[in-house]
Amino acid sequence: MGRRSPGRREPGDRIAARMAKLNLGLNPLMVRELRGYMRGARAYAVLTVHIAIVSGIALLLYMGVSLANPASGVGNSSQVGSALFYVVVGLQIVLVSFVAPAFTVSAISGERERHTLDLLKATLLSPRQIVWGKLIPVLGYVLLLVLATLPLFSLAFLLGGVEPAQFVAALCVILASAALFTTLGLSVSSRARDTLSATVVTYAIVVGIVIGLSVLALLVFPALAGAMGRAGASSAAPALTALFVALISLSPVGALVTSEANFVNTGNLLTVTVRPFATSPVAVVLPAPFVILTVCYLTASGILLWLAARAVRDRA
Amino acid sequence: MIETRELTKIFGKTTAVDRLSIQVGAGSIFGIVGPNGAGKTTLMRMLATLLPPTSGDALVGGASIRRHAARVRRLVGYLPDASGVYPDMTVAEYMSFFAACYGVPASDRAALIGDLLTLVDLSHRRDEPMEKLSPGMRRRLGLARALVHDPHVLLLDDATAGLDPRARVELRELLKELRSMNKTIVLTSHILAELEDMCTHIAILERGRILVAGESAVIRARLRPHRIIAVRFFGNVEMAVNQARTGQGVVDAQLVPTHGQAMREESATGMSEFANGEDGMGTGMLHALKEMQIVFAGDYSDATELLRHLMRTGVQVVSFSEQADSLEKILTGLNGPAQPGPARTG
Structure with missing residues (x-):
C-alpha cells in the first residue's frame, strides 16, 4: 500500500488499512470505493451540509410555531413534533431520490470512460462483485446521511405526535427508495456509453417515479373515479381502486402520505381499506402503500442489480 | 501455450475475427501486425476473456476461454491499448488494488509491488498520484x-502506442527480460517495423484472417522485397536515382512526382502563373525538394549503408524513412487466400 505521512492520513484511510490488514476476503473494489468516498473533506462536507440544512429547516419550523403561539411558548408540542417528523422524512426522501443516484450514475460509465472497466473485468472479480463493490459503499454512505438525522427524529418523538410505527413505515420507504434509486443509477450506468447520458436517463426515470406517479395518482385517478361514479360504472370500482393504490404505492411521497394518514385515521399500519366511491358498497382491503412500495422497490432493486451485472459482463 | 481453434467473432454484419487458428509456443514473443480494423484488439479481448467468441474456441495453458474464464484470467496478464488509471490513487495503491483483485495475499503484496516497480523503473514514483505520470x-x-x-501469458495490445523511441527501446529490453522468465508474450501493432526486432514470431492479420505467420526472421525475409523507403532530397534527380539503384539491397528506385515538381513542369510549359514564388512561401525551395521511393530488400545495416552511400555521392538527403503505410502495401502484395491450416509458432 502507498505509505503516506501519518499527518496526511484520513480516517477513511485508517479504516481501510485496518480492514486490509484483517484480510477478511473483502471485495477490493468495495474497499477502494469506500476509501474514495471517505478520503478527503468531501464526504464530511456533504454530511455537514446535509445535517445543517435539515436542522436549519427543523429550527425554522420550531421557531415559526413558537412565534405563532406566544402564549404557550411552543404551542401544541404534538403538532410541532408531527410537523418536524414529516419535514425530516420529506427531506430524507428528497435526499435518497435525487442525491443518492448521483453517486451511482458514474459508477460503471466512469470506469468505461477512464478505460479501467476492462482492467477490472480482466481480474478475478466477477461482474457481480464489480456491481456490489460499487453499490455497497454508496448505500453505506447514504445510510450514514440518513442515520445522521436520527437525533431530529428523536426530537420529534420527544415533542410527541409521532408513533414508533410511523417511524418504521417512514424508514422502510426511505431505505427502499435508497436501494431502488442507487441500483437504478448503477444499472443505467452499466449500459450507458457515458456518464452524461446515464445521468439524464436516470433522473428522467426518478422524476417520473417520484413526481409523475404521485401526480397521476392524486390528480388523474380521482377525476377518473369521479367521472365513473357519476356515470354509475361501479362494477369497475375494485379494479380502479387497486390500480390507484398500486400507483400511489409506487411513489415514495404518495405511499408515505397515504400510509401515515391511514395509520392516524384507523390505527392500522399494515393494511388499508379503500372504498372507491362514497356510496359504493365495495370495500377493498389491501396492504398499506408503504408495504407495497418496500416489496416492489426491493424486488426491482434485485432485478436492476442482476441487469447491471449482465451489462458489465456483456458490454464493452 | 495458446491455441486458437477456428476462433470467430462477428459484430452485426462485420466479421472481426474469421476462423482464426494459431498456436503460440511457450516462451515466445508473438507479434500480431495488421492495419486498423484487422481484428487485433478483438482477438486480444477474446483471449483475455473480455469478449465471448461467436464460434470456435481458444485454449490458454489448456484452459478454454469459453468454459474456464477464471482459470484463463489467472494465467493471463492483459494490457489494453488504452490502459486507464485512477487519478486519485498513488502508483503503489494502484498496484496494490489490482494485486488484491487478482487474489494476491496481502502479506506478499508490498514486496511484489516493489519488485515490479523496480522492473519497470517506477520505484521512485511509487507514492506519487497517477495523474502526474507521463x-x-x-x-x-x-x-x-x-x-x-505473475501470469504465464502477457497480452499487450498496441504495446508501443504513445511511446517515444527511447521508451520503445526500454520496452524491447523489458520484453526480452520477461521472455527470459519464460513468459509467453503476445503483442500487437499496426506497424511492422515496431515489432519485427522484438518478436520471435510474427503473424500478419487482415480482415480477421492470418495472411502469413511464422518465425520473425522468415517473415522479415519474405516481406523485405516489399519494403518502401522514402527519400526526400535536394540536387540532381537522375544522379540521385541512379546512385540509389546501385545501393546494396535496393531492388528499384523511382522518382515520386511531388506538388513542387508538378508546378515546375507546368511553369516550364507556361501553364502556371504561380510557379515563381507568388505564394510567398519559398516556392523555389519547394520546387527543389524531390522525393524518391526505393524498393528495398536489405536489412537495417544495409539501409544505414544506403543512406551513407547517397550522402557520399552528393545527394543532399533531407529525410530517409521507411513508409509508415508500407504494411498496407505489403498486405496488398500478400492478399491472397489466407493460410488454410493453423499458423504454428514456437
Missing part, C-alpha cells in the same frame, strides 16, 4: 499491473 510511465505501470499476479 503517458510512457503509465504504459510501463500498465505493464507492471499486468504482471501483478
Whole structure:
C-alpha cells in the first residue's frame, strides 16, 4: 500500500488499512470505493451540509410555531413534533431520490470512460462483485446521511405526535427508495456509453417515479373515479381502486402520505381499506402503500442489480 | 501455450475475427501486425476473456476461454491499448488494488509491488498520484499491473502506442527480460517495423484472417522485397536515382512526382502563373525538394549503408524513412487466400 505521512492520513484511510490488514476476503473494489468516498473533506462536507440544512429547516419550523403561539411558548408540542417528523422524512426522501443516484450514475460509465472497466473485468472479480463493490459503499454512505438525522427524529418523538410505527413505515420507504434509486443509477450506468447520458436517463426515470406517479395518482385517478361514479360504472370500482393504490404505492411521497394518514385515521399500519366511491358498497382491503412500495422497490432493486451485472459482463 | 481453434467473432454484419487458428509456443514473443480494423484488439479481448467468441474456441495453458474464464484470467496478464488509471490513487495503491483483485495475499503484496516497480523503473514514483505520470510511465505501470499476479501469458495490445523511441527501446529490453522468465508474450501493432526486432514470431492479420505467420526472421525475409523507403532530397534527380539503384539491397528506385515538381513542369510549359514564388512561401525551395521511393530488400545495416552511400555521392538527403503505410502495401502484395491450416509458432 502507498505509505503516506501519518499527518496526511484520513480516517477513511485508517479504516481501510485496518480492514486490509484483517484480510477478511473483502471485495477490493468495495474497499477502494469506500476509501474514495471517505478520503478527503468531501464526504464530511456533504454530511455537514446535509445535517445543517435539515436542522436549519427543523429550527425554522420550531421557531415559526413558537412565534405563532406566544402564549404557550411552543404551542401544541404534538403538532410541532408531527410537523418536524414529516419535514425530516420529506427531506430524507428528497435526499435518497435525487442525491443518492448521483453517486451511482458514474459508477460503471466512469470506469468505461477512464478505460479501467476492462482492467477490472480482466481480474478475478466477477461482474457481480464489480456491481456490489460499487453499490455497497454508496448505500453505506447514504445510510450514514440518513442515520445522521436520527437525533431530529428523536426530537420529534420527544415533542410527541409521532408513533414508533410511523417511524418504521417512514424508514422502510426511505431505505427502499435508497436501494431502488442507487441500483437504478448503477444499472443505467452499466449500459450507458457515458456518464452524461446515464445521468439524464436516470433522473428522467426518478422524476417520473417520484413526481409523475404521485401526480397521476392524486390528480388523474380521482377525476377518473369521479367521472365513473357519476356515470354509475361501479362494477369497475375494485379494479380502479387497486390500480390507484398500486400507483400511489409506487411513489415514495404518495405511499408515505397515504400510509401515515391511514395509520392516524384507523390505527392500522399494515393494511388499508379503500372504498372507491362514497356510496359504493365495495370495500377493498389491501396492504398499506408503504408495504407495497418496500416489496416492489426491493424486488426491482434485485432485478436492476442482476441487469447491471449482465451489462458489465456483456458490454464493452 | 495458446491455441486458437477456428476462433470467430462477428459484430452485426462485420466479421472481426474469421476462423482464426494459431498456436503460440511457450516462451515466445508473438507479434500480431495488421492495419486498423484487422481484428487485433478483438482477438486480444477474446483471449483475455473480455469478449465471448461467436464460434470456435481458444485454449490458454489448456484452459478454454469459453468454459474456464477464471482459470484463463489467472494465467493471463492483459494490457489494453488504452490502459486507464485512477487519478486519485498513488502508483503503489494502484498496484496494490489490482494485486488484491487478482487474489494476491496481502502479506506478499508490498514486496511484489516493489519488485515490479523496480522492473519497470517506477520505484521512485511509487507514492506519487497517477495523474502526474507521463503517458510512457503509465504504459510501463500498465505493464507492471499486468504482471501483478505473475501470469504465464502477457497480452499487450498496441504495446508501443504513445511511446517515444527511447521508451520503445526500454520496452524491447523489458520484453526480452520477461521472455527470459519464460513468459509467453503476445503483442500487437499496426506497424511492422515496431515489432519485427522484438518478436520471435510474427503473424500478419487482415480482415480477421492470418495472411502469413511464422518465425520473425522468415517473415522479415519474405516481406523485405516489399519494403518502401522514402527519400526526400535536394540536387540532381537522375544522379540521385541512379546512385540509389546501385545501393546494396535496393531492388528499384523511382522518382515520386511531388506538388513542387508538378508546378515546375507546368511553369516550364507556361501553364502556371504561380510557379515563381507568388505564394510567398519559398516556392523555389519547394520546387527543389524531390522525393524518391526505393524498393528495398536489405536489412537495417544495409539501409544505414544506403543512406551513407547517397550522402557520399552528393545527394543532399533531407529525410530517409521507411513508409509508415508500407504494411498496407505489403498486405496488398500478400492478399491472397489466407493460410488454410493453423499458423504454428514456437
